[in-house]
Amino acid sequence: MKFERYGIGIIKGMTVTIRHLLRHPTVNQFPEQRLNVSRRTRGNELIWSREKCTGCATCAKTCPQGAIEIVTATNAENNKYEVETYRVDTGYCIQCGLCVEACPYDAVFMGYSYERAKYRRGELVQTNDELLESPERPASGYYHPDIAGKLPVQTLLVDKIVEKRK
Amino acid sequence: MMPNLPMQAVPPDWPGGYWWHWLFFSILLIAFVVIMVMGAIWIERRGMGRMQSRLGPNRTGPFGLLQPVADAIKVLLKENIVPDSADKLVHWLAPVIAFAPVMMIFAVVPFQNGALLADLNIGILYVVAVSSVATLGVFMAGWGSSNKYSLLGAMRNVAAVVSYEMPLVLAIVGVVLVAGSLSMNDIVLAQDIPFILLQPLGFLLFFTAGCAEINRSPFDLMEADSELVAGFHTEYSGMKFAMFYLVEYAEAIAISAIITTLFLGGWRGPVLPPWLWFIVKIFIVFFFMVWTRTTLPRVRIDQLMALAWKFLFPLALINLFITAIQVLVWPDALPWGLIIVNIAIMVILVVVWSKFFKLGWGRLEV
Numbered sequence: 326m327k328f329e330r331y332g333i334g335i336i337k338g339m340t341v342t343i344r345h346l347l348r349h350p351t352v353n354q355f356p357e358q359r360l361n362v363s364r365r366t367r368g369n370e371l372i373w374s375r376e377k378c379t380g381c382a383t384c385a386k387t388c389p390q391g392a393i394e395i396v397t398a399t400n401a402e403n404n405k406y407e408v409e410t411y412r413v414d415t416g417y418c419i420q421c422g423l424c425v426e427a428c429p430y431d432a433v434f435m436g437y438s439y440e441r442a443k444y445r446r447g448e449l450v451q452t453n454d455e456l457l458e459s460p461e462r463p464a465s466g467y468y469h470p471d472i473a474g475k476l477p478v479q480t481l482l483v484d485k486i487v488e489k490r491k
Numbered sequence: 492m493m494p495n496l497p498m499q500a501v502p503p504d505w506p507g508g509y510w511w512h513w514l515f516f517s518i519l520l521i522a523f524v525v526i527m528v529m530g531a532i533w534i535e536r537r538g539m540g541r542m543q544s545r546l547g548p549n550r551t552g553p554f555g556l557l558q559p560v561a562d563a564i565k566v567l568l569k570e571n572i573v574p575d576s577a578d579k580l581v582h583w584l585a586p587v588i589a590f591a592p593v594m595m596i597f598a599v600v601p602f603q604n605g606a607l608l609a610d611l612n613i614g615i616l617y618v619v620a621v622s623s624v625a626t627l628g629v630f631m632a633g634w635g636s637s638n639k640y641s642l643l644g645a646m647r648n649v650a651a652v653v654s655y656e657m658p659l660v661l662a663i664v665g666v667v668l669v670a671g672s673l674s675m676n677d678i679v680l681a682q683d684i685p686f687i688l689l690q691p692l693g694f695l696l697f698f699t700a701g702c703a704e705i706n707r708s709p710f711d712l713m714e715a716d717s718e719l720v721a722g723f724h725t726e727y728s729g730m731k732f733a734m735f736y737l738v739e740y741a742e743a744i745a746i747s748a749i750i751t752t753l754f755l756g757g758w759r760g761p762v763l764p765p766w767l768w769f770i771v772k773i774f775i776v777f778f779f780m781v782w783t784r785t786t787l788p789r790v791r792i793d794q795l796m797a798l799a800w801k802f803l804f805p806l807a808l809i810n811l812f813i814t815a816i817q818v819l820v821w822p823d824a825l826p827w828g829l830i831i832v833n834i835a836i837m838v839i840l841v842v843v844w845s846k847f848f849k850l851g852w853g854r855l856e857v
Binding site: 332335338339341342343345346348350351352354 | 538540541542543544545546782783785786787841842845
């Protein structure tokens with residue numbers, strides 16, 4: 326005897342909806358209320374360290390999109406490359422993180438940003454100083470466990486959010 | 492069965508007589524309907540949002556209370572587009588024809604003892620007659636738009652209304668038998684016990700048929716947006732669309748008001764003033780409509796017809812028969828005994844008839 330046929334199914338469904346009515350909604354009000362971003366996220370920006378970079382262009386070779394462009398000059402006195410231009414077209418970037426993994430000198434990191442919509446295509450291209458790490462552009466812990474370990478422990482659950490990340 | 496109550500309404504003694512009464516109540520009813528519709532839209536959108544684990548509109552005003560106002564302004568400022576091949580006159584007239592009868596229903600709905608526009612002695616019959624006219628407006632909209640989706644939606648609406656009118660009326664007849672009057676005010680006066688207890692099956696039938704009659708989900712086949720774009724009002728925009736939107740919610744409020752009057756004791760209740768009781772009960776019934784709408788998926792057209800003719804119609808006939816026997820044989824029976832018997836009869840009938848209820852000659856297992 327299938328009781329679903331005798332109105333029990335309807336009553337079951339009605340209890341589900343009324344339970345949803347009485348509990349806290351699972352959405353968050355985006356611009357005012359933000360979810361925490363994972364400490365190891367691959368955001369839509371690249372952080373580049375001028376000090377560590379040797380200009381080997383491994384990142385540019387690994388990038389599947391060809392979004393990284395490096396121009397170097399030879400410094401004969403120190404027998405080193407000097408980076409003249411380090412340019413990332415974040416419009417091409419697919420946030421795969423291969424450049425971060427490939428870099429032999431740990432000079433590139435992923436960032437946290439996910440709100441980088443621009444009105445003009447050209448504004449998506451970032452060059453040299455725009456790529457440096459700053460308090461507004463902290464480096465993510467992706468592929469860098471030491472960075473991730475230093476960040477505070479946090480939750481990604483909706484109802485337990487305590488900190489707000491801008 | 493009912494004790495001898497003063498079975499007539501006391502009309503308010505206006506200084507200007509009939510015309511002042513008419514003017515006052517006409518203005519009051521229009522204001523009442525518009526404000527109730529705004530409240531209903533708010534309850535529907537917020538309640539439905541919460542039931543779907545969303546928040547619903549919460550940006551305009553406190554708790555999003557001004558959302559209906561914002562919607563109204565938006566829709567008023569929109570362009571009024573009429574299709575080239577449309578039947579212009581019918582297309583223009585349809586929203587008005589759909590809206591007028593809904594307003595006319597409220598003429599006989601009592602807000603408290605005797606506080607109604609016209610205490611017709613055939614009040615509930617008038618409601619049944621007038622509410623069906625709204626279908627004409629819908630069909631005109633479907634025909635006048637010269638659009639296949641509009642026409643399909645309108646045809647479905649006519650089919651649904653013709654089918655569901657019968658269980659609706661038969662459920663009303665049960666109430667009329669118990670109350671012994673067709674006047675809405677006298678029906679309320681007769682309800683020392685709300686008729687939902689004496690007529691539980693009648694309430695169930697009336698609620699289902701009423702939801703189908705005004706095309707609310709799960710019976711909103713005429714504007715099934717996954718099949719028919721927007722059904723009969725596909726080709727409507729601007730103010731005319733706003734009229735149809737208003738009609739949809741005004742009809743829901745009207746059916747809630749009729750259910751309140753027939754089954755929930757109308758304006759009667761302790762402590763609170765009668766009109767407030769009436770409004771509270773309307774919103775409770777409307778909340779149930781929102782609840783069922785959120786929960787239940789839309790039925791197919793054959794399921795809609797099968798439910799009307801194979802389930803609701805025979806049950807309504809049986810309900811009428813049982814009620815008639817109870818009124819004739821035990822007119823002075825203890826109400827509590829009857830209540831228990833009637834609820835037991837309802838449960839048994841629904842279960843037994845669910846066993847009989849088959850779709851597609853029994854080939855489909857539901």
